[in-house]
Amino acid sequence: MTDFSTAGYLTMDLLRFTTAGSVDDGKSTLIGRLLYDSKSIFEDQYEAIRASSEKRGEEYVNLALLTDGLRAEREQGITIDVAYRYFATPKRKFIIADTPGHIQYTRNMVTGASTANAAIILIDARKGVIEQTMRHTYIASLLRIPHVIVCVNKMDLVEYTEEVFEKIKNDYTSFAAKLEITDVHFLPISALKGDNVVDESKNMDWYKGATLMYLLENLQISNDQNYSDARFPVQYVIRPMSSDHHDYRGYAGRIAGGIFKKGDAVTVLPSGFTSKIKSIDILDESLEEAFAPMSVTLTLEDEIDISRGDMIAKTDNLPEITQDIEIMICWLADKQLQLNGKYALRHTSKEVRCVVKDIQYKVNINTLEKIKDDKIIRLNDIACITIKTTTPIAIDKYKKNRNTGSVILIDEASNITVGAGMII
Amino acid sequence: MKNYNLTHLKELESESIYVLRELAAQFERPALLFSGGKDSIVCFHLARKAFAPAKIPFPLVHVDTGHNFEETIVFRDELAKKYNAQLIVGSVQQSIDEGKAIEEKGFNASRNILQTVTLLDTIEKYKFDACIGGARRDEEKARAKERFFSHRDEFGQWDPKNQRPELWNLFNGKKHLGENFRVFPISNWTEMDVWQYILQENIEIPSIYYTHERECFVRDGVIYAHSNVIPLKPTEKVEKMQVRFRTIGDISCTGAVLSKATTLEEIVEEVAATRVTERGSRIDDKRSEAAMEDRKKAGYF
Ligand SMILES: Nc1nc2c(ncn2[C@@H]2O[C@H](COP(=O)(O)OP(=O)(O)O)[C@@H](O)[C@H]2O)c(=O)[nH]1
Numbered sequence: 001m002t003d004f005s006t007a008g009y010l011t012m013d014l015l016r017f018t019t020a021g022s023v024d025d026g027k028s029t030l031i032g033r034l035l036y037d038s039k040s041i042f043e044d045q046y047e048a049i050r051a052s053s054e055k056r057g058e059e060y061v062n063l064a065l066l067t068d069g070l071r072a073e074r075e076q077g078i079t080i081d082v083a084y085r086y087f088a089t090p091k092r093k094f095i096i097a098d099t100p101g102h103i104q105y106t107r108n109m110v111t112g113a114s115t116a117n118a119a120i121i122l123i124d125a126r127k128g129v130i131e132q133t134m135r136h137t138y139i140a141s142l143l144r145i146p147h148v149i150v151c152v153n154k155m156d157l158v159e160y161t162e163e164v165f166e167k168i169k170n171d172y173t174s175f176a177a178k179l180e181i182t183d184v185h186f187l188p189i190s191a192l193k194g195d196n197v198v199d200e201s202k203n204m205d206w207y208k209g210a211t212l213m214y215l216l217e218n219l220q221i222s223n224d225q226n227y228s229d230a231r232f233p234v235q236y237v238i239r240p241m242s243s244d245h246h247d248y249r250g251y252a253g254r255i256a257g258g259i260f261k262k263g264d265a266v267t268v269l270p271s272g273f274t275s276k277i278k279s280i281d282i283l284d285e286s287l288e289e290a291f292a293p294m295s296v297t298l299t300l301e302d303e304i305d306i307s308r309g310d311m312i313a314k315t316d317n318l319p320e321i322t323q324d325i326e327i328m329i330c331w332l333a334d335k336q337l338q339l340n341g342k343y344a345l346r347h348t349s350k351e352v353r354c355v356v357k358d359i360q361y362k363v364n365i366n367t368l369e370k371i372k373d374d375k376i377i378r379l380n381d382i383a384c385i386t387i388k389t390t391t392p393i394a395i396d397k398y399k400k401n402r403n404t405g406s407v408i409l410i411d412e413a414s415n416i417t418v419g420a421g422m423i424i
Numbered sequence: 425m426k427n428y429n430l431t432h433l434k435e436l437e438s439e440s441i442y443v444l445r446e447l448a449a450q451f452e453r454p455a456l457l458f459s460g461g462k463d464s465i466v467c468f469h470l471a472r473k474a475f476a477p478a479k480i481p482f483p484l485v486h487v488d489t490g491h492n493f494e495e496t497i498v499f500r501d502e503l504a505k506k507y508n509a510q511l512i513v514g515s516v517q518q519s520i521d522e523g524k525a526i527e528e529k530g531f532n533a534s535r536n537i538l539q540t541v542t543l544l545d546t547i548e549k550y551k552f553d554a555c556i557g558g559a560r561r562d563e564e565k566a567r568a569k570e571r572f573f574s575h576r577d578e579f580g581q582w583d584p585k586n587q588r589p590e591l592w593n594l595f596n597g598k599k600h601l602g603e604n605f606r607v608f609p610i611s612n613w614t615e616m617d618v619w620q621y622i623l624q625e626n627i628e629i630p631s632i633y634y635t636h637e638r639e640c641f642v643r644d645g646v647i648y649a650h651s652n653v654i655p656l657k658p659t660e661k662v663e664k665m666q667v668r669f670r671t672i673g674d675i676s677c678t679g680a681v682l683s684k685a686t687t688l689e690e691i692v693e694e695v696a697a698t699r700v701t702e703r704g705s706r707i708d709d710k711r712s713e714a715a716m717e718d719r720k721k722a723g724y725f
Contacts (some may be wrong), residue, residue, distance in 0.1 A: 014432040083568040240478035295441035415598035
């Protein structure tokens with residue numbers, strides 16, 4: 001809604017981020033503020049929350065209501081699931097995975113974090129770094145969110161003092177050093193008053209950094225994708241069988257990593273057959289090259305047997321083919337993880353079955369300690385386990401590629417997604 | 425070094441194509457719910473991209489309320505013919521005639537809710553196991569939590585508390601007999617994205633999205649097309665107005681906006697300047713704050 005020139009959209013890119021904070025840290029207020037100050041709120045939406053605020057007897061328009069979702073939540077005053085919000089500036093389109101801050105937290109944050117480029121972690125300036133902050137940071141590092149933005153909120157309640165901010169920054173830095181996080185930013189803000197959210201604060205001259213909106217608009221995300229290991233999971237085989245395209249056999253999929261060029265030597269896994277890329281197609285266009293995360297259709301020089309679930313990779317750089325996989329798993333279901341239990345496993349476009357061979361340890365996500373004596377994995381637990389698949393699959397470590405390094409486990413009786421795994 | 429960065433539209437396109445291909449691979453009898461509106465037209469365009477040079481591997485299903493704008497119907501038929509797509513029409517009128525649905529009465533009567541009956545009937549008749557919808561998460565509060573692959577029980581109902589978590593791009597379309605899915609490939613698009621994409625790809629849309637002169641009247645601040653579908657109140661006057669539609673639905677619940685936009689560029693500019701959500705011009709959601717959620721639970725799109 002802000003001044004989009006009609007041509008501007010041709011250069012805008014997309015940033016996905018997630019927000020984390022414990023209850024009452026001001027997450028909803030912050031998101032409401034971002035939406036409102038970026039003029040992403042329509043008049044009728046604003047009018048609806050203004051009326052609701054009035055009905056609830058609140059003295060100001062409660063921006064937190066903007067992100068309030070389902071009826072049950074409205075009644076209980078809590079959010080219960082991941083909700084997605086959208087806003088755009090002339091530079092970027094943003095997708096927020098808004099995850100609630102209560103006990104179901106781990107499951108929801110893991111879900112929201114799985115596709116995020118950035119995580120906003122909120123800290124209440126009065127409380128400083130607390131257990132939840134560690135938990136959120138651990139999940140952000142586990143899910144390998146490339147950028148972390150620590151917002152010290154409610155600065156207005158600590159007289160906007162620099163010392164408070166600096167102390168929190170130091171505390172955070174010293175414990176985050178134990179985790180693998182590459183890019184961390186710190187900001188003192190007041191979501192309620194708007195300091196350093198979209199507009200620069202007039203109350204904190206000592207802060208020389210950017211506002212949150214500036215940071216979000218300018219985070220370097222082009223390096224977040226893996227461009228070195230070319231991976232193409234085949235989703236669907238296109239065989240038109242029409243007179244115009246009699247012999248056409250295309251492999252449709254979304255590039256999961258790296259760059260593919262016409263003429264590249266490729267290997268199909270797990271069969272090991274080799275060929276060369278003949279064309280990279282998308283509707284009526286034929287491309288010279290394509291890169292992650294583009295959806296394209298590849299054709300190959302040779303006729304080989306390829307089906308959904310196979311992986312096409314460049315011959316000079318292949319993923320590992322294995323049946324024994326070690327993963328960090330986040331458990332998403334009420335029914336606990338069964339040692340020796342069998343599950344359906346989805347990895348890229350491939351589905352196989354697997355059995356849980358070993359539970360090595362569980363992680364205390366507040367202290368990061370490894371727990372080896374309690375191996376009962378319940379909802380929201382994170383654990384290191386070993387699984388064996390029925391047939392070999394082509395994998396990368398999650399650290400190297402989030403697309404080819406992630407799996408989900410599905411309960412075969414209920415069909416529910418019960419686990420989210422990262423290959424280590 | 426070369427810049428390997430996609431624009432937001434390219435990234436959204438690529439995600440949607442990915443979703444459509446997952447759908448085609450994971451389900452046996454999918455269908456594309458096609459309303460003739462811009463969102464379903466974009467889904468159709470994306471489906472062409474996803475499966476070219478083959479035909480789209482699923483039929484288009486239109487739930488016809490019998491109260492559609494004629495332009496929409498003409499457009500729908502031409503599109504299906506041009507791209508050689510199979511078109512299945514489920515008729516709300518027929519559901520009414522068969523006594524399966526009961527027509528609302530009064531000035532604000534609408535067939536919008538009745539669509540659910542016809543839709544569920546059509547799904548059952550053709551044994552569809554997944555229906556693609558053009559819904560977007562930004563449209564409405566209840567949709568903000570919708571999944572790409574949305575599970576429905578054997579009654580076609582949505583349970584907001586019991587949805588499967590969706591991680592990375594790993595979609596779980598497993599189901600028991602009788603259950604089915606709604607799949608929303610453009611979940612992450614906003615109204616603005618849709619218009620920009622239509623402009624970028626130069627996609628054909630029904631003429632009523634562009635400004636035209638039409639006989640209209642105003643009720644509760646909303647501009648309606650005058651037709652035999654909505655009875656006029658004694659005080660309401662029909663006037664010629666220069667309008668276009670931002671969404672296309674049933675005549676009885678689609679509001680028009682005054683507009684001068686004759687080209688796609690002008691529509692995009694207008695949308696960019698607008699201060700009211702597009703659903704603000706759809707009357708069906710205003711009935712109660714939780715209106716959409718109630719309808720979704722009952723199996724609405
Ligand atoms: N003084 C002050 N209060 C805030 C600030 N941000 C949020 N709050 C208040 O803190 C309470 C919890 O905020 P809310 O956004 O609902 O928190 P959430 O549970 O994290 O979503 C509300 O009463 C807000 O008005 C802030 O920056 N300053």
